[in-house]
Amino acid sequence: MALRYAKRFDGVTGSAIRDIFKLLKNPEIISFAGGNPANSALEADVISQLAQEVLAQNGVQLLQYGQTEGYAPLRESAAEFFRHNGVEVRPDELLPVTGSQQALDLICKALLDPGDAMLVESPTFLGALQTFKLYQADLHPVETDEDGVIPESLEEQIRAHHPKLVYLIPTFQNPTGRTLSLERRKAVAKLLERYEDVVIIEDDPYRDLRYAGQALPAIKAFDTTGRVLYCNSFSKIISPGLRVAAVACTEPTLLRKLVIGKQSTDVHSPNLNQAIVDAYLRKGILMDHIEKISKSYGQQMGKMQQMLATFPESVRYTKPDGGIFLWVELPESVNATTLLSAATEMGVAYIPGTHFYCEPDTHHNTMRLNFSNASLDNIEKGMNKLKALFEKNGL
Amino acid sequence: MALRYAKRFDGVTGSAIRDIFKLLKNPEIISFAGGNPANSALEADVISQLAQEVLAQNGVQLLQYGQTEGYAPLRESAAEFFRHNGVEVRPDELLPVTGSQQALDLICKALLDPGDAMLVESPTFLGALQTFKLYQADLHPVETDEDGVIPESLEEQIRAHHPKLVYLIPTFQNPTGRTLSLERRKAVAKLLERYEDVVIIEDDPYRDLRYAGQALPAIKAFDTTGRVLYCNSFSKIISPGLRVAAVACTEPTLLRKLVIGKQSTDVHSPNLNQAIVDAYLRKGILMDHIEKISKSYGQQMGKMQQMLATFPESVRYTKPDGGIFLWVELPESVNATTLLSAATEMGVAYIPGTHFYCEPDTHHNTMRLNFSNASLDNIEKGMNKLKALFEKNGL
Numbered sequence: 001m002a003l004r005y006a007k008r009f010d011g012v013t014g015s016a017i018r019d020i021f022k023l024l025k026n027p028e029i030i031s032f033a034g035g036n037p038a039n040s041a042l043e044a045d046v047i048s049q050l051a052q053e054v055l056a057q058n059g060v061q062l063l064q065y066g067q068t069e070g071y072a073p074l075r076e077s078a079a080e081f082f083r084h085n086g087v088e089v090r091p092d093e094l095l096p097v098t099g100s101q102q103a104l105d106l107i108c109k110a111l112l113d114p115g116d117a118m119l120v121e122s123p124t125f126l127g128a129l130q131t132f133k134l135y136q137a138d139l140h141p142v143e144t145d146e147d148g149v150i151p152e153s154l155e156e157q158i159r160a161h162h163p164k165l166v167y168l169i170p171t172f173q174n175p176t177g178r179t180l181s182l183e184r185r186k187a188v189a190k191l192l193e194r195y196e197d198v199v200i201i202e203d204d205p206y207r208d209l210r211y212a213g214q215a216l217p218a219i220k221a222f223d224t225t226g227r228v229l230y231c232n233s234f235s236k237i238i239s240p241g242l243r244v245a246a247v248a249c250t251e252p253t254l255l256r257k258l259v260i261g262k263q264s265t266d267v268h269s270p271n272l273n274q275a276i277v278d279a280y281l282r283k284g285i286l287m288d289h290i291e292k293i294s295k296s297y298g299q300q301m302g303k304m305q306q307m308l309a310t311f312p313e314s315v316r317y318t319k320p321d322g323g324i325f326l327w328v329e330l331p332e333s334v335n336a337t338t339l340l341s342a343a344t345e346m347g348v349a350y351i352p353g354t355h356f357y358c359e360p361d362t363h364h365n366t367m368r369l370n371f372s373n374a375s376l377d378n379i380e381k382g383m384n385k386l387k388a389l390f391e392k393n394g395l
Numbered sequence: 396m397a398l399r400y401a402k403r404f405d406g407v408t409g410s411a412i413r414d415i416f417k418l419l420k421n422p423e424i425i426s427f428a429g430g431n432p433a434n435s436a437l438e439a440d441v442i443s444q445l446a447q448e449v450l451a452q453n454g455v456q457l458l459q460y461g462q463t464e465g466y467a468p469l470r471e472s473a474a475e476f477f478r479h480n481g482v483e484v485r486p487d488e489l490l491p492v493t494g495s496q497q498a499l500d501l502i503c504k505a506l507l508d509p510g511d512a513m514l515v516e517s518p519t520f521l522g523a524l525q526t527f528k529l530y531q532a533d534l535h536p537v538e539t540d541e542d543g544v545i546p547e548s549l550e551e552q553i554r555a556h557h558p559k560l561v562y563l564i565p566t567f568q569n570p571t572g573r574t575l576s577l578e579r580r581k582a583v584a585k586l587l588e589r590y591e592d593v594v595i596i597e598d599d600p601y602r603d604l605r606y607a608g609q610a611l612p613a614i615k616a617f618d619t620t621g622r623v624l625y626c627n628s629f630s631k632i633i634s635p636g637l638r639v640a641a642v643a644c645t646e647p648t649l650l651r652k653l654v655i656g657k658q659s660t661d662v663h664s665p666n667l668n669q670a671i672v673d674a675y676l677r678k679g680i681l682m683d684h685i686e687k688i689s690k691s692y693g694q695q696m697g698k699m700q701q702m703l704a705t706f707p708e709s710v711r712y713t714k715p716d717g718g719i720f721l722w723v724e725l726p727e728s729v730n731a732t733t734l735l736s737a738a739t740e741m742g743v744a745y746i747p748g749t750h751f752y753c754e755p756d757t758h759h760n761t762m763r764l765n766f767s768n769a770s771l772d773n774i775e776k777g778m779n780k781l782k783a784l785f786e787k788n789g790l
Contacts, residue, residue: 003622004559004592007508009652036460044454051446051667059439063634065431098493098661105660109529113402114509131659134504164399197399227398239458241666257404264526265500265660266493271636272446273665 007114008134030382032304032369033349035174035324039373041293042239046285047276054275062271068263070096070246071274077281078232078246085207086221087230089248095258096246098269100205100233103247103258104128106265107165107201107229108135110257117161121149123327123356123363125174128167128203137165139358146318148173148180151187158195165199170219172206172323175356175368179321182216189222198227199254205233205245208290210322211298226251234277236324237290244269244277297324300371300379307383312395324372327353329365333394336367343389348382402509403529425777427699427764428744430569430719434768436688437634441680442671449670457666463658465491465641466669472676473627473641480602481616482625484643490653491641493664495600495628498642498653499523501660502560502596502624503530505652512556516544518722518751518758520569523562523598532560534753541713543568543575546582553590560594565614567601567718570751570763574716577611584617593622594649600628600640603685605717606693621646629672631719632685639664639672692719695766695774702778707790719767722748724760728789731762738784743777 055062069075075091082089097103112118114136120129122141132139140161143153149168157163168188170180180188192198202219220230226249233245249255262268280286304326308317316329330336337352353366371379387395450457464470470486477484492498507513509531515524517536527534535556538548544563552558563583565575575583587593597614615625621644628640644650657663675681699721703712711724725731732747748761766774782790 002592003594003646003649004506004511005649005652006504006506009505009655012655034460039455039459042455042458044450044458047458047667048447048450048454051450052443055439055443055446059443060434060437061636063437063439063442063636064434065429065630065635098665101659102661109401110404111399111401116399127659127662130655134656134659197397199398235460240460240662241456241458243661243663243665251398254398254400257400260404260407260525261529264496264522264529266497266638267522267635268638270493270638270665270668272442273667 008136012133029347029349030378031349033351034370034373036373037236050276050279054279062275066268066271068259068268071271074274074278077278081281082248086217087248093250094246094248096269096274098243100231100245103231104131106258106261109261111164112137117163119157119163119166120358123175126355141358148178151184155191167201169203171204172320175325176327177318177320177323177325185219186222189219192225192227200228202228203231205236206323208237209294209297211294213321238280242273244273297372303376303379304371311387324370326369328367332365334390335364337364339393346385348385403531407528424742424744425773426744428746429765429768431768432631445671445674449674457670461663461666463654463663466666469669469673472673476676477643481612482643488645489641489643491664491669493638495598495626495640498626499526501653501656504656506559507532512558513560514552514558515562515753518570521750536753543573546579550586562596564598566599567715570720571722572713572715572718572720580614581617584614587620587622595623597623598626600631601718603632604689604692606689608716633675637668639668692767698771698774699766706782719765721764723762727760729785730759732759734788741780743780
């Protein structure tokens, strides 16, 4: 007799990009597929020093059970960090989590019943799509253009579907790299004043990786309702392996449900990791580190764009001011989904764009390219391989 | 307009013992309420040294994104650790998680739809009950006695409710401290051969804290079906704040769903923490540490039992060979639930037993006492306070 699995797994295989990520372990393959920081951006010596310091100062507390609400000093230092994005929250409005992915899971846990409507940018982050699908959300796309999500399309979809949640990545979006304009940020926040039971998740992990232009305030900075949940992560700017992020929630009842959900999920996030990130923030070394990694990521992005400029004119690609991704639209005649295995045989990997859409089996002429974890040389080599492959196959 | 919360939160407030745990922060209160290891059992210097070593050896890999399936060396060393409990699993059948609580959450995610039947020992761990309630499980109790869960009662309830899951803590159970006998372990495993779509969660975090008697093999050691999921944790024997545990699952399809669920929940558990525990295991220092802490926990348990022996004979309590809890049944005339606030005012805390039952508002004459985090002196003082309080209120 077969086991009776939960319905939430119907149609969720998790295998779509799993094989791609297995390839990343092969050092022969030039990978534009991941979303990893550069290895050179990870400071084992700094983290080791901080671990020693926090364990020497506060070891027993860190090794003992902690509070579900998070390590109190981190709630303070992270609130201070959020402030420079225009997100004015008190420490007790901020919940440290095990990566922003956990914030997504907990928000869904608090709000979604099977079949509830939810809106996502089209395209959007595939890891988030998988979380929403496991909560059996009824997903609807919102149109986007060069300036990010289109507020008129967002309002139209809110009216049509009465969603509980809207998921947005307004800055250097995953997968497109696009940034929501200032006017649209204000317009999106304003929408919540008219639709009084809609919650927006603002996922903002890339905002500090800016290589040109001026920083924009978060949507949350214009929120008068408490219904923008602002997620930021230290994964892209300190270390993803430490799994430390935080979500700001200024709606106390909702925050309470996030905490209860977290308690039943993992009791609390590891204290040591929260203390390391707290110490990193308090040392005042983060901005210098961001400046340093942004310099090389900017060069890597420039190199990848320079290579894309050598592709035929029918190939369109985004030109962001930061982040770690470019988005490529090939002519309809090129199928990036089916060409992936040929690409990896040639020694180069990307993620087919189809995986970033909530409508399955569409947009096979698109792909996401990551540049943060490849050297300038490998970007040149890898992009030349892709050009050759596509030119042989429909370009 | 009110926010539309998920139905899974109907009736889940999370507040039952929340206020109790807030009291634990008051150093004036003698707490028998928690489930914490002794502060003196937490080795900040050892953990700091291991953190330095693993970051020096393997820092970039640890700070980079890791695999959802866990840090490969820990899967090996934890499989070796599981082996001494008679749980013969390969490293690839073992999933490291952020505390056993996460294993419970992921198992429910893989298997439970709202309203699905599930069986639990009566009484059982309240944190687990909260997880099961958030998955909207239809919970049914299974009778227990001095030798743990009663196989006949278990089979009867399986026939009556056709549950997807059975949750058992066979060794030094939370909250009772009771241990399932060898014969019953075999009988429980055997049941799965007759009920072919039932899964047992065997939660076994206390087994190494044994102060008398002989260790028994896990139920999993007798499992011929792959449907016993064996959870063990390093929280009680190394550190709860590190949040490292592992679940063994020898049913590949189910394991795959646990991994997909984990991917969408937090991508992976923090690498540094997994590497610290792996290094701890490989150093071969765990058994000496367990011997050391068991010696003092055994004395603490002895002291608490000695104090309970001074209570009137109408007070019954368990006499376990290990673990960190005793379970007390007072005469029906004493209400441990309502007396808690008077107890905390007198400077002593426990958890009312009612919170450990899936039937709400029952068993108000019971309580759980933890001895691992109180000195011998405080055990004497705290138990005397409790005795005086109960004697004034119905004892």
